[in-house]
Amino acid sequence: MPTRSINPGLGASGSPVVAAVLVLAFVLAAWLGVAQNRAPSPVGADAAADAFSSARAMGVLERVLGDQRPHPTASPANAAVRDAIVAELRAIGLEPQVQRRFACGGFTCATVDNIVARVPGVSADDAVLLSAHYDSVAAGPGASDDGAGVAAIIETARALLAGPAPARDVWLLLNDGEELGLIGAEAFAREPEFARIARVVNLEARGTTGASLLIETQAGNAALARLLRASLSAPAGSSLEYEIYRTLPNDTDFTVYKRDGLAGANFAWARAPARYHTPLDDIAHLDRGSLQHHGEHALSLSRAFSAAEPPAPDDADAVFFSLPGSLMAGWPASWNPVLLAIAVLGWLVLGARLVRAGAVRAAALPVAAVLAVVGIAVLGVAGVLGHMLLQALGTVPATWTAQGGAMVAGMMLLAIGILVPLGWLVQRTWGVAALAWGALSPLVLVAAAAVLWMPGGAHVGLVPVLAGVIASHLAPRRPLLWAGLAALPAALLWMPYAEGAYDAIGHEGLVAVPAVVGIMLLPLLPAVLALPRGAALASAAGWLGAGVCVLLAVSQPAFDADVPRPANLVLVAGPDGSRLFAQSGALLPRAFLDAAGFAREREPMNPWGSRGVPGPRGPALAMPAVVIEQRDVVGDRQRLQVRLRSARGATTGGLMLPGTVDLTSLRVNGQPLAQSRWHARDEPWRGISVVGLGADGAVFTFDLPLDAEHFHAFDRSHGLPTGLEVVVAARDEVGVPIGGGDASIAWTTVPLPAVAPQDPPEDNQAGSNRSISAR
Template sequence: MRHVPRPAVWAACGLAFLLAWLMLQPRAAPVPTGPFVPGFSAARAQAHVQVLAQAPRPAGSVTNARARAYLLARIRALGLEPEVQVDTVSATSWDWMSHGQSTMATARNIVVRKRGGARHGAVLAMAHYDSAAPTPGAADGGASAAALLETMRVLQAGPPLDNDLLFVFTDADTVQAMGARAFMQSHPWAKQVRVALRFDNAGNRGPLELIDAAHADGFALDAWARAAPQPQGSSFMAELYDRLPQSAGAAPLATGAFPVLHFATTQGPLGREGMHDVPQRLSSASLQHEGETMLALLRRLGNANLALVSPPHGQVYFALPLAGMVHYDARLTWPLALLCCALGAWACRAALRNRISATDIVDAMFSVLFITICATFAAYLCREALPVLQARYPAAVLADDSGVRWQLAAFMLVPAAVFIALQRRLQQRLGVAATALGVLLAADVALVATCVRAPGASYVLAWPLLAGQAAWLVLMGARAWTPARRAAIAAAGALPALVLLLPAVCASFAFFTPAWLVLPSSLVCLLAGLCGMALDALARRWLVRPLLAGAGVAFGMAYAAVPQVPDLPAPNRLVYYKDTPSWQAFWLHPAGPLDAWTRQVFPNTLHPYPLPYLFGPDADPVWYAAAQKDDGIAWPGLVIDKDERSPRRRHVEFTLRSKNRAPDIVVRVQGACPWRTSVNGRVLTEKSCFSWRLALHGMGDETLRFAFDFQGDPPFLVYIQERIPGLPARDLPPRPPGLPPLLPLSGTTVAADVLRFP
């Protein structure tokens, strides 16, 4: 077979490396161009973020009430009449070992209606304004709420729309989306919604992406694809984002019979427990893109004929070069998979007719899987052999340093080089056709598994497989063609894999980071395998060495790039623990290195200690030191009301009232597990379990009446912890100069008690 000259091969390798490098560049939020047109202002939205994200604002806290008052005042200044929906909702989740986790929260949602002219239904736009306890929530909560407020201003100043617009600022949404549950379960306007838009950021820079369309229809997707400025996202990444905490925010909306689009900014890490989610790290370009997307969608849907909305069945969506955003009904996932399997069976029949043995086909399938494992293992070996890069990666991501892209490029090239080298050995042993068929059949199996577990990602395999199997069948039936024509067919069959798999590889690498290389490396190997016939026709030699050389250069550039981490407020993980049974108070801190300031709090503590009395027998060790009791922090107000015992059943009732108006209360039962639990008459669980825990949010000083039923007459303990943001500062040492300032209201005060039922 005639081969392309060596300079052309090197040029092709260089072009491929350049394309991969460009794919790894972070996608910046689009910057507006052209003359200024009055509309969404990121500067105004940033000012709202500065007010909302001054401190953590968990549901029920003083800072949460201040944020709500600010939003209400701004909305009324626009000439709209907001209402506050106050409702208590609950949810319980179970793991596979019957460990129960119940959540109960009082949400205080802000609900606003902008009347339309025709009133053919309502379009819902939702964002939450609360934050988790340890974080100011500038991006996660503050940005979307600020963007929604600024969008309301622009729409209120513009011409009226045909349909009603519902703006909902939810509360208690950082805990199983309790605010969204409250709106969907109790508010009468929820029944009038025809299309819902949810905004909830998981990052603080980059473009706004559609991260979930599993409960959408073609009408809503088409509106987004046509109206949004530079729409971003894919259903492949939506399957990965489903593992983010923010993904649960749209789950309550999916209970309705209307399409739901869930958006988020995903780039820019927020840090552990959101410790880096501060206003100074929020990108104005990202905020502008989020606001412009909100505005464009609400204008389009506000004037659309909502009668065209169809029952949502989910959408598969992705971007194609020159074609823009493509989407189709998720119900086509299985027909496409069956078509791929049918083509695979046809290819097997054609192979047998061309004297390719079934043994070689099966051998090729399992050999391809083994080669993929070897290539992934090689990537892991490189990662473990370079611990400096591995430790530097989080800092480089935080600083948006170029070393991140060099690392990801290197970890793409290493498995590609190993797979191609071993694939060529396999081609020499079994033949190019048998090896290619083994790759296609293994990918068919992977496609079926993907349709079961992650149907939104099926397009990454389905369309490349259709093209690859069609090209394989054409080449098997046209052996007399010239090498140039055969190479053109092989390249055409590999083109969909390059177009669809390469972006998926880059996005999955950026999502998982080098901490977990299985999926990205497997996709790299699949891409190389589907391009196997094209590589054999165009570049049989001189390909592996350039890839390895490129990996070496990328690793070297990653070493040369030293991230400059910006100065940020430091999180305070210190805990002031006031314990009723011992009538004492303690300073606690999670195990780990202590800075100079925290070390002063634990001057005589040599190492962390386990405290099973306070946190149970399986609790992690913590730093521990005695503290002075602060009388300004009240003990939990507990009263045992009833303890009815019999050999077959034990019924217990007690009352809890937080004099501290604690935003978060945790109740844990140890020694036995109740089969039935209720709070204020609301049944939470009615099944046997291995363990049970209850988290209460935003209950204030409401009197809570607990009722537990146990099988038999077991002894048990009930642990109660009231958690309050901030620390009593009077006994803390001054912070040494040179250390970064602490996040406001970070640290936690806990007032704890134990009820004993012998």
């Protein structure tokens, strides 16, 4: 049964003029939410000497990368980049050192060449570290990941040297082996210089453009957040990014620094992720504004961190978030429960006031609130179904495709098409006050959930609810107005996640887009419905626009020059011969598979289960040479010392050990693995590899159960041998290598003859050893 409006002069929904202003303000807020997370404009080479200039940094990057060859660890190109970086540091007056160290990450070990330099400050204690890595993956030149970070740090050091000496030393670490598992950072954490450092700024990239987002801090970041708010000239990101980031399996060098007690900030950009780890991560695709943003962060925090008091142990966390106008707002996370109580209590009291004023029946409020939550759930289902439709239409053959913009827009418009009719039904049945009050319920639930389980993200729920509740108690007779005022901060804070979900995680992120748009759109519904024919026009625009976007996605090619199809070619040679395999996270065209002699379905490439699409036979490869130098019985286990060499001069080699291997016993050239990077999961096989094999190979020591029957050994080299040029040329027409790139792998199985049960030792003491001759 319809109820009368609080203010009869506004009619059923309110003034169309006020409604139009709110709708336009909502669109502006959504645009600002996205725009304020854009990189600043680049600065030319004529900038002041003590300022950061992306033009000067680009000059550094061009000289460092030279011919832009991929330069993975242990490659000749890597050595050339290392020498170029050393020359650049010397050119600005520093005295860099190259620290060659053998270290291990999670399950990869390597000899890395870390470049270390120091900008002297007034004090050597509690220094600042600027960190980036200079190695690239084998498939691309790494201009953004992480050549841009390297160039930004060198230009930052030049600017520091041009001004007054910082209060504390600023150390530069341009490390090697990050792509292998943070090996350079692991090595530097053992150096004496590391003990002098208190704070760190790490620069990274996961694409070729975008704002330099603050993606990670550490627990107890309240003091750091205050320093960031006071220091950053163009902040981007929030504590929610950190909350999201630490739920993901991603790591950067900052993981090592944080683990070992440093405070600081981790920055990265993440737009155009389809170019990440491909040949398109080159200078031509690097956004100069993104580089400028990196450098401004590094320079401002170098000065701020060096001038600040040393960080003290602190358990207090902060909520913080960037706003238009280069502002960063926030509050201590300890305020969250109080703010939540104010928001919830204010919302409930508002409902009581609406009932007392006769604007709505008491029973209508919980119904409207439940329907609002149901509406978001419906949008969640719509996101799943829409994603399934796009998959069925073939528009998502890879994690990222060229139709991403059309698909994101389609999902946003779908939310409008579904939600507006629902809002019209609620308002027609229970009135505008019930709709406005109920529209806040999903935001209230989000705020409560965040306060309980993700405190750094509490602002995305609390700020809109508080805005709506405060406005409602100041103007309770204008539900269209106070609901609309709640929608504005919702659009500002939520739109970056709706628009950026696809770039962040790929096409699976499309599933969440309708629900995210729905949460911020709900409080705006009274304003939309107050426009002349607002319900009909918005619904039609939503459904028609979504349909047009689907048609655009279907009609556009999935891949183009800027969004390549990722595909690696891997030659795998075992005891039964060699075969070429195609590995891709994307669907490969049938024409390519047929022309190049590939099958249609993936198959195991080796005994430990790596899979690829099998293709033609390839040339033979020499098997890795394995010698069991020692084999001892230790209690109920056997301890082996194994030497691995590559008979064909491959730079990488390793062992695939049974999953029952004692990880704590693993040593490579006497070096233990970094336990903090182990992933606790049951696996039938555990791989451990060494990058940079020399003529003497590598020595592995490990413990296995007595009943272990065999293990496998492999070596790996970049690229493919001659004789496969036709297949490579056919691939190049439809795709590009990614990550580790094209490779040649040879493997062999090493049998372990049965071990006779150990006789009980005469002294009856556990732990006695019995040597078994090497076989």
